[in-house]
Amino acid sequence: MRVSELLSEDRILLDLDASTKEEVWYAMASVLYEAGVVTDLEAYLKDVEAREKMGTTGVGHGVAIPHAKSSAVKSPGLAMARTKKGIDVSSLDGSLADIFFLIAAPLDADKVYLQALSKLARLLMHDSFRDGLRSAGESKEILRVIASLEEEMDK
Amino acid sequence: MSKIVAVTACPTGIAHTYMAAESLKVGAQKLGHEIKVETMGSSGVENQLTEGDIAQADIVIIAADTNVDTSRFAGKPIYSTSTGMAIKDGAAVIKEALKSATVTAERYISETKEISARRSAQRTGVYKHLMTGVSHIIPIVVAGGICIALSFAFGIHAAEEEGSLAAALMQIGGGAAFTLMVPVLAGYIAYSIADRPGLAPGLIGGMLANQIGAGFLGGLAAGFIAGYLVLWLKKSIKLPKSLEGLMPVLVLPLFSTLIVGLLMVYVIGTPVKSAMDWLTEGLKSMSGANAAILGLLLGAMMALDMGGPVNKAAYTFAVGNLGFYVIAILVGTITTALLVTILKPSLAQAKTNMP
Numbered sequence: 001m002r003v004s005e006l007l008s009e010d011r012i013l014l015d016l017d018a019s020t021k022e023e024v025w026y027a028m029a030s031v032l033y034e035a036g037v038v039t040d041l042e043a044y045l046k047d048v049e050a051r052e053k054m055g056t057t058g059v060g061h062g063v064a065i066p067h068a069k070s071s072a073v074k075s076p077g078l079a080m081a082r083t084k085k086g087i088d089v090s091s092l093d094g095s096l097a098d099i100f101f102l103i104a105a106p107l108d109a110d111k112v113y114l115q116a117l118s119k120l121a122r123l124l125m126h127d128s129f130r131d132g133l134r135s136a137g138e139s140k141e142i143l144r145v146i147a148s149l150e151e152e153m154d155k
Numbered sequence: 156m157s158k159i160v161a162v163t164a165c166p167t168g169i170a171h172t173y174m175a176a177e178s179l180k181v182g183a184q185k186l187g188h189e190i191k192v193e194t195m196g197s198s199g200v201e202n203q204l205t206e207g208d209i210a211q212a213d214i215v216i217i218a219a220d221t222n223v224d225t226s227r228f229a230g231k232p233i234y235s236t237s238t239g240m241a242i243k244d245g246a247a248v249i250k251e252a253l254k255s256a257t258v259t260a261e262r263y264i265s266e267t268k269e270i271s272a273r274r275s276a277q278r279t280g281v282y283k284h285l286m287t288g289v290s291h292i293i294p295i296v297v298a299g300g301i302c303i304a305l306s307f308a309f310g311i312h313a314a315e316e317e318g319s320l321a322a323a324l325m326q327i328g329g330g331a332a333f334t335l336m337v338p339v340l341a342g343y344i345a346y347s348i349a350d351r352p353g354l355a356p357g358l359i360g361g362m363l364a365n366q367i368g369a370g371f372l373g374g375l376a377a378g379f380i381a382g383y384l385v386l387w388l389k390k391s392i393k394l395p396k397s398l399e400g401l402m403p404v405l406v407l408p409l410f411s412t413l414i415v416g417l418l419m420v421y422v423i424g425t426p427v428k429s430a431m432d433w434l435t436e437g438l439k440s441m442s443g444a445n446a447a448i449l450g451l452l453l454g455a456m457m458a459l460d461m462g463g464p465v466n467k468a469a470y471t472f473a474v475g476n477l478g479f480y481v482i483a484i485l486v487g488t489i490t491t492a493l494l495v496t497i498l499k500p501s502l503a504q505a506k507t508n509m510p
Binding site for chain 1: 166167168169170171172173174176177178181194196197198199220239240242243244245
């Protein structure tokens with residue numbers, strides 16, 4: 001399964017106006033809630049919070065990937081946000097995050113889906129990928145960036 | 156250029172594991188090193204390091220937030236860090252690792268490991284399975300054998316008196332331990348071939364070998380048949396995904412046991428039993444006037460592969476004729492000891508000449 005298949009235009013929030021990471025989480029989780037991926041918004045956010053407490057998901061390079069395996073998730077889903085300004089997510093490298101990927105996984109998430117997510121995680125480690133996400137003008141372009149780099153990686 | 160192997164792992168196994176892996180790869184590329192990264196994520200182990208990979212590696216990097224078993228890296232310089240550090244700057248972690256990775260185990264341990272790894276690499280296929288089986292019965296044989304010997308210490312017929320300590324010891328050694336020997340042998344041969352699902356048909360087949368008097372040879376046959384049968388069944392039985400859970404608990408054990416069991420009873424049992432009887436008779440007939448030759452033969456069988464299958468065949472015979480065995484085993488050991496003492500200087504020479 002491809003990352004670009006897990007994400008869709010309506011799950012990408014560009015130029016999000018937020019000042020705390022909780023606000024960003026809420027905005028992204030709401031999108032997944034409306035899409036029917038998350039069945040209980042509050043419960044899901046609680047699980048994300050709990051995961052965050054185990055160690056920051058601010059992975060540095062201005063990227064954060066809040067995620068949780070949760071009983072409040074019906075099917076696997078992904079949402080992305082790009083914020084107007086950098087947000088403190090207690091990053092590993094101290095950087096402020098402006099790129100967020102929220103990952104929702106059901107408790108019994110299957111392997112295919114997990115592999116797609118692991119690919120996303122790998123992509124994020126490449127400068128060219130992050131630059132692409134930052135310079136994209138619209139949601140469509142984000143999807144294109146993901147698809148093209150994904151293809152390159154599969155080679 | 157250095158060769159690096161790495162393992163990454165994190166508690167959820169969804170993201171950090173893979174980011175750390177990728178970051179290390181990117182870093183290694185930048186610095187011009189060769190790297191292979193094994194990821195232990197929630198979709199299982201991917202890109203698994205082989206023994207060869209590890210052997211060739213100059214250093215090992217563990218970037219994990221969970222406990223990673225490092226026993227397979229014994230003797231290699233290991234550098235441990237968190238996934239966070241690896242994600243933050245893969246190149247920096249690699250630089251630091253190359254500078255300060257340390258060998259945790261003492262050197263001689265690693266040397267021994269290397270030797271045994273080399274040996275186990277040679278022991279492939281049938282011989283390896285056989286040795287897995289044999290190595291699992293050794294403790295049983297030792298415990299049981301000594302119990303029997305202790306029983307004899309009360310007098311050679313002491314065990315015949317019911318309720319005595321000698322009888323109890325005989326029951327422990329002869330009744331329980333030696334009854335287990337063949338089933339366990341067969342069970343672990345099958346286990347070695349087919350992993351856990353092999354154990355049930357192997358054990359049961361081995362027990363049948365006991366019951367129909369096919370003994371050690373029957374156990375060997377049962378173990379190998381059970382192991383390869385399970386492998387084959389695993390490959391050829393295709394169940395719908397919803398029923399896959401039944402494979403290890405019902406389908407594999409039932410069918411493999413049925414097939415092995417029926418084969419043992421109707422097909423293999425009789426010829427193997429006669430072969431075993433022939434072997435025993437042959438050896439026994441020598442035990443009168445030719446006792447010395449028998450002793451030599453048994454001793455030679457024991458020493459031939461020092462604990463291997465030939466040794467054990469001789470052993471099973473000798474179990475019923477305990478005295479021979481004890482002497483034969485002593486022959487091997489004492490001879491070795493003498494040789495080592497006498498030849499010590501030249502052995503040391505030989506050792507350094509070994510590749």
